[in-house]
Amino acid sequence: MCTVRKRTDRRGGFTLLEVLLAVAVMLIAFMMAFSTFSAVLTAQRKGREHLEALHHGDFVAERLVTALRSAAWFRDQSEAYGFHLDNRGGALPYDEISWVTTSDAFTGPDSPWSVGTHRLYVTVADDVAGEAGLAVKMCSPFADEDARRELEYESVSAVVRGLNCRIYDVETETWLEEWEDTNRIPALVELTVYAEGPEEDSEPVSYRRLVRIPVAGFDENKVHFDEDREEEKTEEAR
Template identity: 20%
Template sequence: MLKINRQNCRTKTVRGRQGGFTLLEVLVAIAVFSMLSVSAYQVMNGVQRSDQISREHNDRLQEIQRAMVMMDNDFRQIIARKNRSQGEDPSDKLLLSSEYLLDSASMGIIFTRTGWQNPQQMFPRGENVRVGYRIVDDTLERVWFRYPDTVVGTDALVRPVLSEVTKLSFRFYSKKKWQETWNQGGALPEGIMVKMTLEDYGDIERVYMLPASALETNKKQGDS
């Protein structure tokens, strides 16, 4: 006669149930895994976004620094030199600055600078060049001529310098005080304050005191 060990069957049945998962346990596990996946994605996305913002911030700072270096090189080497524009007679305006000058959307400025080395005349320009700054489409542009004296039909060369600039203004230091405009013929101010308004960083100011050589040239021209 066949004998069945009921105790062994119950033990095997219990062990079989203990080795699997119920539907509820599976759903809970899926929910937990989904939450962990979402959290991990949010963390990774946050890290990537922070890294992108950091790179954009660094790129913007480098753009501003390059613009300031370029302006430093120009404003610190201003010279007192009369210029012929479009073949006209020499003008005694050594520096021009006014609203909408050079077709600027804000103030514009133009002057002559020296010190742009051109060894053995390798490049089609002089060491003294006519340089200006203006705002076009919220971009600071550098406008320059290869030579300080231009003939009829000479076009300026334009280089975008800094983006997101909404305003450009200047003040001029002379006789121990600052003034908003500069209209004196045959003379340069002792100092120039440049103020730019940026969309992201607000106002940036820079003060340039003119080199002694430029002021000495001024004085000699005034005495002659």
């Protein structure tokens, strides 16, 4: 008589090695997903910071344009209302410009200079932390030289790293780095604001503006020029 041995079916299961491999694959997949997500967030953050810096640099340039176009000048008090330019070179220019304006572009709501005329000084100076930035100070158009020197600059933008100003000479059709007629107002000014780039080691971003100052038309030496030609010469000068 033959004896038939019954086979016992073994239940299916995973070995320890298979479990470890599955866990490793899942970890790799999660790490790849997290790395991709982190890279997207980093790129988005840097892009947002770059965009904010661009907007801020453009905003500062437009504030300067507004204040310049609102320049005040009176023939009988030309010495007190003239335009001043102190050309300062360096790795990045940090010119100091000064004029009398009626604009509140750089005044706070509680500032005594928010109404009426005031002499505005603009340059790039170090703040209390030693970081360069756009700085301003204000005083009466009739303040004496000693009172002006005692004024301290206040930082208004930590993004700006440089400021360059040039004056267009209609007679010679050239751009000047110096302005000696301190009892007059120039008719056409080129402003270049240098703001920090999106990265620490990136080149500064420049914002160039051509500013026609309306009050210059009241000067004794009235200026008439072709604006299209000025645009062409500006491009050549760049």
